[in-house]
Amino acid sequence: MALGGDHSVTLPLLRAHARHFPCLNVLHLDAHADMYDELEGNHYSHACPMLRALEEGLVGRLVQAGLRTLRPVDRERAARYGVEVLEMRHWEPGWTPSFDGPVYLSLDLDCLDPAFAPGVSHHEPGGFSTRDVIRIIQQLDQPLLGADLVELNPRRDPTGITAMAAVKLLKEILGKMLG
16 A cells, blocks of 8 residues: 555556566546646656556556546557546446455545545546545455555645545455455
């Protein structure tokens, strides 16, 4: 279990897990696809880890959910790599992906609607509730072999509500990992 920082921490974690789990299943909950080629000249920024992981062949199956800012180039890259994308506009309560083996969970707190998590750097209205994400974690049909929880920005969280949501999600993830 790794706690971010920004989403750039995910790529080295996926590299480490992929050494022991080829054809890694990844569930990526985020408002953004994180498939930029580069951001401000940095190919390893928080906007790039999923594209780098796909390019490096670290992921056998990538399921992305909660997306609200999918660009045309993201759609093209998702199609090229066989990424399964569930945009929020198509999400329905009760949705949980099914996997054929253990799962690595990458959870960016901006997958939550800003009403539940204002303490993130990149607000995107229209996201999951905290309860929605808890349900997704609890209903996963395979064990969690690893996870990261990223993008908490305490400077944008004056009431601490995002930190409280992060702690709750951390407990749910650890419970699933140990259960």
